[in-house]
Amino acid sequence: MSDEQDLGITESKEYSPGDWYAEVVQKAELASYGPEAMGGFIVVRPRGYALWESLQEHLDTWFKQTGAENASFPMFIPESYLEREKDIVEGFDPEVAWVTHGGYEELEERLAVRPTSESIIAPYMAKWVRSHRDLPLRLNQWNSVVRWEATDTKPFFRTREFLWQEGHTAHASDEEAWAETTLRLDQYQRLYEDVLGIPVLRGQKPEHDKFPGAKATTTVEALMPDGKSVQGGTSHHLGQSFAEAFDITFADEDEVERTAHTTSWGLSWRALGALIMTHSDDQGLVLPPTMAPEQVVIVPIWQEDTKEDVLQYSSEIAAELESSGVRVHLDDRDERNPGFKFNEWELKGVPVRFEIGPNEVEDEEVTVVHRPDGENTVEDRAGVLEWTAEHLDAVYDKLYDAAYENLTENVREASDRADLLGTLGQHKGYVKAPWCGDEACEGEIKDQIHAEIVMVPFEDDAVARTASEFEGERVPEPEHGPEDDCVVCGEDAATTAFFAKSY
Amino acid sequence: MSDEQDLGITESKEYSPGDWYAEVVQKAELASYGPEAMGGFIVVRPRGYALWESLQEHLDTWFKQTGAENASFPMFIPESYLEREKDIVEGFDPEVAWVTHGGYEELEERLAVRPTSESIIAPYMAKWVRSHRDLPLRLNQWNSVVRWEATDTKPFFRTREFLWQEGHTAHASDEEAWAETTLRLDQYQRLYEDVLGIPVLRGQKPEHDKFPGAKATTTVEALMPDGKSVQGGTSHHLGQSFAEAFDITFADEDEVERTAHTTSWGLSWRALGALIMTHSDDQGLVLPPTMAPEQVVIVPIWQEDTKEDVLQYSSEIAAELESSGVRVHLDDRDERNPGFKFNEWELKGVPVRFEIGPNEVEDEEVTVVHRPDGENTVEDRAGVLEWTAEHLDAVYDKLYDAAYENLTENVREASDRADLLGTLGQHKGYVKAPWCGDEACEGEIKDQIHAEIVMVPFEDDAVARTASEFEGERVPEPEHGPEDDCVVCGEDAATTAFFAKSY
Numbered sequence A, B: 001m002s003d004e005q006d007l008g009i010t011e012s013k014e015y016s017p018g019d020w021y022a023e024v025v026q027k028a029e030l031a032s033y034g035p036e037a038m039g040g041f042i043v044v045r046p047r048g049y050a051l052w053e054s055l056q057e058h059l060d061t062w063f064k065q066t067g068a069e070n071a072s073f074p075m076f077i078p079e080s081y082l083e084r085e086k087d088i089v090e091g092f093d094p095e096v097a098w099v100t101h102g103g104y105e106e107l108e109e110r111l112a113v114r115p116t117s118e119s120i121i122a123p124y125m126a127k128w129v130r131s132h133r134d135l136p137l138r139l140n141q142w143n144s145v146v147r148w149e150a151t152d153t154k155p156f157f158r159t160r161e162f163l164w165q166e167g168h169t170a171h172a173s174d175e176e177a178w179a180e181t182t183l184r185l186d187q188y189q190r191l192y193e194d195v196l197g198i199p200v201l202r203g204q205k206p207e208h209d210k211f212p213g214a215k216a217t218t219t220v221e222a223l224m225p226d227g228k229s230v231q232g233g234t235s236h237h238l239g240q241s242f243a244e245a246f247d248i249t250f251a252d253e254d255e256v257e258r259t260a261h262t263t264s265w266g267l268s269w270r271a272l273g274a275l276i277m278t279h280s281d282d283q284g285l286v287l288p289p290t291m292a293p294e295q296v297v298i299v300p301i302w303q304e305d306t307k308e309d310v311l312q313y314s315s316e317i318a319a320e321l322e323s324s325g326v327r328v329h330l331d332d333r334d335e336r337n338p339g340f341k342f343n344e345w346e347l348k349g350v351p352v353r354f355e356i357g358p359n360e361v362e363d364e365e366v367t368v369v370h371r372p373d374g375e376n377t378v379e380d381r382a383g384v385l386e387w388t389a390e391h392l393d394a395v396y397d398k399l400y401d402a403a404y405e406n407l408t409e410n411v412r413e414a415s416d417r418a419d420l421l422g423t424l425g426q427h428k429g430y431v432k433a434p435w436c437g438d439e440a441c442e443g444e445i446k447d448q449i450h451a452e453i454v455m456v457p458f459e460d461d462a463v464a465r466t467a468s469e470f471e472g473e474r475v476p477e478p479e480h481g482p483e484d485d486c487v488v489c490g491e492d493a494a495t496t497a498f499f500a501k502s503y
Ligand SMILES: [Zn+2]
Pocket: A435, A436, A437, A438, A441, A486, A487, A488, A489, A490, A491
């Protein structure tokens, strides 16, 4: 990747978003495709994995602050365990990778590579939960899972193996399980809005699209620049179905044996896909300072006679920033010229660049350039810590504001089928419309334009809504009811549905 | 696990170490056995996983400080990739779990669940390394691997799936690869000695027991209280065999195309097994303060009329410790008496206990008890931060010193076969003796007493030895040569071998 001609992005985000995305991911050295014999798998390179670690650090801290503990369950699940789950839910069969041999021997029972771990965690919960004092029980694991679905690989968005976290909890009451469900959804929303620079809409999946066996599947949805929606993370209220199937019961305070209420919640590296796709441009990757491995890159500009002074001045600034916790990199390579360095760090998404030449040294200044829009400012050397923090915040705000504008400009309404299809066809984005609740109505839209109902607003459910720190416009409320006609079939509407094309 | 009768350890460390170990692991809530259909798998519970996270934090920080970057490669490896490796090494065939089906379809090519990742990482290294400027390339991943060997599960010691880290690096010269190999071995030794409280011996595996294809396999060996050795972590100098098989070449400064030199190094959750087994006792788990999730537990002792004062005083102390970074837990449960709490926290291995009753409150004191030996002291409330740090250090030293004594007392010598067998049979531990270098001589000892050569000292190789921070007695030197007779066959000795029974 060190050849000059490899550096530039050649595809256009606007005109060929798919090729552009694949090029950014590879040229910014975030990921590579897996072996040819293994379609659907990717290799995450250090610059990509650093993003995952940054995301992990945020979420993991919040999880632990709110009572979740990490654990590790086997990567395989006996087929009979999945079957047991099948009594209540449709299985993951079509998506499962099966281990059939260990060494030279055929196994007596096939083992599934976990597609998700409910069915292996639930039996242990049943063992560990005896009394109401053992509740709530909140487990989380960071691992990878395999789902043998997609064949057309899209790094971070569509892969057969993906990294994620899966939380699994048990509670004494339905209310507590609801509170847990929305607490985790809040944390996902906070990750997107305060760390990834992406505003999201929150709500729940329609009845027919819930996690199998769940009482409710709640979701945060992010709108990509190409107008498609990404399911950014889901938190499931599982009700008592898993607890009943796996006997998760507890002796309550009144000594009556009761069945627990469980939840599960997961967020995958798809969040990184949304991050890359949302902010990046035709020069390459763009990262918010919250996520960037290097927040500031210093590019010194020297001639032979000014080199010493320029490097001295630059490294003093680098040291001052570093000691106050800024992630700064001084690019003092001899063998590359400043123009090459500008391009390389733009490609790699460093949010803020300092340019320091003999003039800056003499005037005790620094030239500061913002990655997203190239805006540049000359600042006094003296206040470097203060104004660096301000510039980093400013870049975050620019990215968030652009994504926010894209979101708010792309929620439209439709009142009949032609309107719905026309609006989705012309603008993509979200179209909110009255819906009768019948899966068949969504099916018709799916068939005609490959859009679906990505979300319906929460009912006016006190528990589901008041747990949120994110009240307001991004927690839509149902606007339609029996007085409205379903946008597809014309029957009485049951609620509001958000239609969109989706990743 | 909340029933009183479940709390105590019933097995004896001295007389039934295997049952004792299994009981400690389960009753201290570190791990459970996997599903019945899945012998060899375990579930790591939150208290066990917290230990792994603590270990990770130390090693990961050191790795990053010394140039390694984390990445993520697929969990599967195509059979043809393993075959390619087989040209130079004996494969992992007997130990591999095979995925043969994805969903309802049989795969065209079987996929191995990774037993280790050399053969999938090497082809990517070959792609990424073009010039000497791309070297050294240092990748690490934290993941789990599967080896279908053991059937008699011993949590953390012998499991078919285990968590570990695997580092993979490429270098321009043999010297640099040697330096990398010993750098990582140093870090493993540092983990054992400065964090886990376990002194280790370092050296290398005999020729016939090296990692397949490696030039050298270096190891740190820890002696367990039952006299068996644990291979605590291995660092392999792979020479050029993998680089040749997978075409990892680079254009050197003189523009000549050269083959790289590679290393790999791994440390697994077996380190947790060694930790648990080394320090724990018939009351349960014992942890060094460096690893303990709670370093100090405060148990308040009150009557109805003193409760408020005792709790007030205790929580002020807890807050003071917490704000200075001590991991402290105030056990203020109403429904348990102090004796129960003492037992529970002893079982769970908390290194230091504070007992606070009305007397302590009145005299402005704290009673401090050390977990390993029950030693107790009364301290003045005023200096709590200072003396807490001292007590934590003192407990670490007690644990390390006991393990150190066990190690130094159990390195013996033997000059002939009867002596070797007798000493190993009577004392276990290490026996160092002259050895001709022939695998057959080790084989005879293996057959007769299930002991093996766990280590031979480094040759007087400047590169291998000077990289170590740990010079001295725990880096043994070869003491034997042609002037000595092999302890087994009587032929000329080539070096010194350390024989031991081993996990
Ligand atoms: Zn309808």
